[in-house]
Amino acid sequence: MNSLPPLTHQFVSHFGEMGSRWGINRTVGQIYALIFVSPKPLNADEIAEALEFSRSNVSIGLKELQSWRLVKLKHLAGDRREYFEAPQDVWEIFKSLAEEKRRREVEPTLSMLRAALVETPGNEADAHAQKRMQQMHELIDLSSTWFDDVQRLSPETIGRLMRMGSSIKTVLDMTDKLKIVGRKKVSS
Amino acid sequence: MNSLPPLTHQFVSHFGEMGSRWGINRTVGQIYALIFVSPKPLNADEIAEALEFSRSNVSIGLKELQSWRLVKLKHLAGDRREYFEAPQDVWEIFKSLAEEKRRREVEPTLSMLRAALVETPGNEADAHAQKRMQQMHELIDLSSTWFDDVQRLSPETIGRLMRMGSSIKTVLDMTDKLKIVGRKKVSS
DNA sequence: TTGTATTTTCACGAATGTGTGAAAACTGTA
DNA sequence: TACAGTTTTCACACATTCGTGAAAATACAA
Numbered sequence: 001m002n003s004l005p006p007l008t009h010q011f012v013s014h015f016g017e018m019g020s021r022w023g024i025n026r027t028v029g030q031i032y033a034l035i036f037v038s039p040k041p042l043n044a045d046e047i048a049e050a051l052e053f054s055r056s057n058v059s060i061g062l063k064e065l066q067s068w069r070l071v072k073l074k075h076l077a078g079d080r081r082e083y084f085e086a087p088q089d090v091w092e093i094f095k096s097l098a099e100e101k102r103r104r105e106v107e108p109t110l111s112m113l114r115a116a117l118v119e120t121p122g123n124e125a126d127a128h129a130q131k132r133m134q135q136m137h138e139l140i141d142l143s144s145t146w147f148d149d150v151q152r153l154s155p156e157t158i159g160r161l162m163r164m165g166s167s168i169k170t171v172l173d174m175t176d177k178l179k180i181v182g183r184k185k186v187s188s
Numbered sequence: 189m190n191s192l193p194p195l196t197h198q199f200v201s202h203f204g205e206m207g208s209r210w211g212i213n214r215t216v217g218q219i220y221a222l223i224f225v226s227p228k229p230l231n232a233d234e235i236a237e238a239l240e241f242s243r244s245n246v247s248i249g250l251k252e253l254q255s256w257r258l259v260k261l262k263h264l265a266g267d268r269r270e271y272f273e274a275p276q277d278v279w280e281i282f283k284s285l286a287e288e289k290r291r292r293e294v295e296p297t298l299s300m301l302r303a304a305l306v307e308t309p310g311n312e313a314d315a316h317a318q319k320r321m322q323q324m325h326e327l328i329d330l331s332s333t334w335f336d337d338v339q340r341l342s343p344e345t346i347g348r349l350m351r352m353g354s355s356i357k358t359v360l361d362m363t364d365k366l367k368i369v370g371r372k373k374v375s376s
Numbered sequence: 377t378t379g380t381a382t383t384t385t386c387a388c389g390a391a392t393g394t395g396t397g398a399a400a401a402c403t404g405t406a
Numbered sequence: 407t408a409c410a411g412t413t414t415t416c417a418c419a420c421a422t423t424c425g426t427g428a429a430a431a432t433a434c435a436a
Binding site for chain 2: 005006007008010011014018021022023036037038039090091094104105108109112115116119121122123124125126128129130132133135136138139142143145146149150152153157159160161162163164165166168169171172174175176
């Protein structure tokens with residue numbers, strides 16, 4: 001760990017520190033950071049040595065990172081060991097992360113809400129609770145579906161959308177106007 | 189806790205279970221859930237009784253929820269106790285959450301990346317690492333700025349944008365075409 | 377198949393996080 | 407100021423998570 005070059009070291013340390021806030025542990029964060037900045041795939045021993053973790057710890061960390069689809073397993077010719085690398089395209093990474101987060105952190109709640117919404121509340125309190133759940137469901141469902149849709153766009157298109165920022169409103173207003181004009185034309 | 193009406197109970201339990209995935213603990217999750225579905229503001233004692241938590245635990249949980257801006261403190265006339273309620277507008281809640289998450293989970297990383305990007309790499313490995321950090325920075329910075337922008341739009345506009353889903357691409361393509369036509373006109 | 381390199385599992389100690397009751401601190405009223 | 411209601415802090419016990427080395431399982435070459 002201390003033998004890492006300064007920028008890499010800084011990056012790896014930061015991911016270790018932030019790990020807990022992101023819901024992964026220090027080890028996993030550092031392993032990912034190291035793989036992310038590495039110019040070539042790494043095997044578990046290299047990681048264990050660079051980070052001064054036990055081999056078993058690295059094994060567990062890599063399993064976890066694979067479950068998040070943040071690292072890809074790669075086999076090098078003439079080498080039996082397993083090598084890992086991070087996808088090169090950061091948009092790809094972003095997508096995997098978002099998708100996995102939704103699956104783990106959002107979907108279960110959506111299911112619970114859906115189940116609760118088809119029940120018939122047995123009293124005043126539950127009737128109100130159900131109304132609140134309805135509001136929550138609407139919001140989560142809309143954002144979730146939207147994210148799903150947008151994810152399918154090319155990175156280039158997403159980039160274009162994002163760079164518009166809040167001026168997307170103007171575009172939206174414009175298209176709405178066009179639609180109304182269109183409708184008027186048809187109906188008149 | 190067991191005296192809560194069934195739908196409320198289900199909701200509260202779920203938030204307790206999901207808590208760990210969301211980076212809050214069971215207690216905090218349940219307290220929030222209870223406040224969210226409650227038709228009226230609640231005080232700490234009511235929460236402690238309903239959830240069968242110790243009074244001190246509720247106090248700590250409420251502090252945490254306030255720090256996330258998920259509950260609002262409210263004083264009821266003629267009552268010295270502090271009452272808490274969740275903002276009624278779910279979009280408002282969503283915004284607070286997103287903002288707070290960015291502040292805690294994204295900003296520190298952006299700072300670190302910015303700092304690393306102005307350094308001069310001392311060797312090949314760090315040169316490559318810096319390139320990767322550059323890519324990561326670009327992505328996070330763009331998304332972060334975009335989120336900031338969009339957050340300022342009215343819930344209604346955001347809703348409109350989201351309901352468009354991936355067909356936003358068509359709109360984007362259209363406006364691009366308009367711009368090109370416009371430019372041609374000017375230049376010709 | 378055997379043998380060896382490699383990965384995974386597991387039990388354990390260490391570290392961290394959680395929830396409690398009691399005590400301290402605070403707040404507003406008289 | 408005194409004091410009663412309310413909130414917060416704190417030390418402690420308990421639970422959970424983390425990281426390790428050793429042993430077991432797996433994969434593959436000969």
